[in-house]
Amino acid sequence: MSQPPITTASGIPVADNQNSLSAGPRGPLLLQDFHLIEKLQHFNRERIPERVVHAKGSGAYGTFTVTHDISRYTKAKLFAEVGKQTATFARFSTVGGERGSADTERDPRGFALRFYTEEGNWDLVGNNTPMFFIKDPIKFPDFIHTQKRNPQSNLKSAEMMFDFWSHAPESLHQVTMLFSDRGTPDGYRHMDGFGSHTYSLINAEGQRVYVKWHFKTRQGIKNLSAEEAGRLAGSDPDYSQRDLFGAIERGEFPQWEVKLQVATEEQLDAWSTRTGWNPFDLTKVWPHGDFPLLPVGVFELNRNPDNYHAEVEQAAFSPANAVPGIGYSPDKMLQGRLFAYHDAQLYRVGTNHQHLPVNAARCPFHNQQRDGSMAINNGGAARNYANVVASGTAPGGMGHGEQGLALHGDAGRFDGRGAEDDYTQAGNLFRLLTPVGKQNLFDNLAGPLSQVRVETLQRQLAHFDRADSAYGDGVRAALQARGVQL
Template identity: 65%
Template sequence: MTILTTATGAPVADNQNSRTAGARGPVLLEDFHLLEKLQHFNRERIPERVVHAKGSGAYGVLEVTHDITQYTCASPFAQIGKKTEMFARFSTVGGEKGSADTDRDPRGFALKFYTEQGNWDLVGNNTPVFFLRDGIKFPDFIHTQKRDPKTNLKSPTMMFDFWSQSPESLHQVTTLFSDRGLPDGYRHMHGFGSHTYSLINASGERVWVKWHFLTLQGIRNLAPADAARIAGTDPDYAQRDLFNAIENGDFPRWRVCIQVMTEAQATQTPFNPFDLTKVWPHGDFPLIDVGTMTLNRNPQNYFAEVEQAAFSPSAIIPGLGFSPDKMLQARLFAYHDAHLYRVGTNYQALPVNRAHVPVNTYQRDGSMRFDGNFGGEPNYEPNRYAQAPKQDPRFAETPLAVDGYADRFDHRAGNDDYTQAGDLFRLMSDDQQTLLINNLVGAMGSVPQDIQLRQIEHFRRADPRYGDRIAEGLGLKTSVAA
């Protein structure tokens, strides 16, 4: 028999009854087992994520099937057949932890690869673009996706007020209200690194890269009525679907691809290649196969392995790098900082976040330091100890040339926020266009007319039929909207 103990290991004789002064008397303060249970219970919930609060996770493997060493010397891609253990977390964005998995929302697509040179986190979405191109607007945008500070209700007025004054959002809004705004679980959706990153090869040559994870289960989306029904009957639908598939041996898989752009090409594109609201045309920058990603193992404890999982695009390894993407630059700070607040300063040492290679750092102490804290080793550098960790110039990243004046440049000036959104609309079938229009009309129905008119003008600039059909659906004259 396994003996029940307190958190300090003392055997527990009675876990059914509090210690009292007599059978009917008051509970005694000395009942440390009762106090410990209540105190721990009061602290069982760490703050939920500000965004991506509702999510599911699983372990898996990245397997390389094609040679990309001409682009990168990163260890996971060193040779064909190489396998790297990894962990994935999928999520909705705006909802609270108890919200429904089938809400209309982008889906987070966060990946952690445990490589021989440390952890590499790729933190993206199920869409290749986003609502913003400058991180200074991120808090404002997320506030519109949360609850009205007066009514504590979700507010379409807040959302469309912001979007209608942020035309760079149009591409993502079109995606969100299309059929792909309601993916059928997590297994039947694509994933994207979304941002522009960089690859660096053994010769120190840099290229820009977009990461794509294409579901091999096939794209499958929910009809709005089905999504609403499931939200009321099985709000954990996507969690259940992912967990049961893996438990039954039906391991979900994704085809891993990249798009590559040289530094010279980046100076010649008609759009800013570091703009998160833009895609790179596949005709100009075709997909290059890299490998497959397979999820094959469920977590044993949701809190320890999914709720405490922490991803940040700042987790990078040699051969991989960043870009001048303004949203990416903001996330490099914000994600790590969020984990320091939510989980604690030693979050990277938790089992799900811990690198699978030795970690040698001079960081010490902090709340919940649960290892040996590096014992008596020195906690400063430089030092006189030959065996203490030292920097290694071999891993220096190739310099990136930057120039120009430091200023707050208007990211909307001279930027085309309409062509790609219009192209997406024109790519849709008639049925997909009709679904998009109906979804937007339904969402905008309660929005004040001045906001409706402003947003319709954006739709019309993307494609006149796009705006005209929404105006008609809202009972507004097209000429007024124009």
């Protein structure tokens, strides 16, 4: 197929795209060769800052189809009727690595979804795990620094990771998941996804319920062994990208069943009183026996992007993007992300990143935001201010017209460490593993733990013991098999 004639970015035909303008055949180049200058200038600026976390990722478009009526819980129009479809975009990622890192590293996987609804974009930004390492966003920069590179050696450091985790018992639940077989999923199609945080839904009567979102893969859970994940990291570091792109190209469209856990505030209060667990603590899960999964719909990916940079690298998610009928919760980590994600996109992509096609709402939108980089239409001739309503307004609630979220307690800094149970749920997860799964967990932990200081090792082993004595004993045996003296 013939290619269209080459032009400059301003549409001016290019006479010669092979030879620079020079003073004679051997002479120096001339500054007036604008095509050469424009090509080099743009090449120097091809990279936008990579994401601090979730830098390496894959994306695709799809649809969400409602299969069960949840209108009693939410007035959000995308759930209005069974059979309704909403266009979507998804981005999967590893969390800690750089853009050039391997897809098969032991790491949580990002599971970010965008729903292009008639009321605006709804972004549900989660992981392939239902819990996380920390419960307060003030520790997030510290935690992520331990997953990156040592500032002196510029190498990944097991000591940094376990020094942090061993001082943060609340991390044990997620550490157990990470070093189990699920820490190295077999591509993105064969893993579940979770909203992870507690969110809320608001119905037409203004009633609020709290929810946890689950995405159960219809392809079945498949994980890589530690050995296979390591081999692929060297032979095919883009394994997950290749698998997802190829499956969609072949018409093998991956699907996930969308499900919900639902609870009223009264139910959560009663559960918290009984268990001692904070239902808005991201290091905890809601057991399915207490809050069963309810079916909602099916999420399918069925179209690959045409351009990776424009549609995947520039995709800018934020959990603050919640449409009417969908709300937040007192989850401290969620509260931090409501600010941090949008702020990151302002820095990484630009002031008007919402104007880019992958980020733009597919419904009419209007505000008084103007100017800045990438102001594509800049509001046209519309007024760039809104008048004050002198007679006053009647606000309908805290955000999109829902009832206000009740707040309790005095403003202050509260540290529950030492008084909260950080071990039972980690032990429950350990006891769910098969004997083979437990041995893999022991071996996967023994590798990096064999590289840490004695004080760090003993502190981490004590956490395993408190979760389940068999947990600690198994890790010790795996360490001794590696020649570590205990």
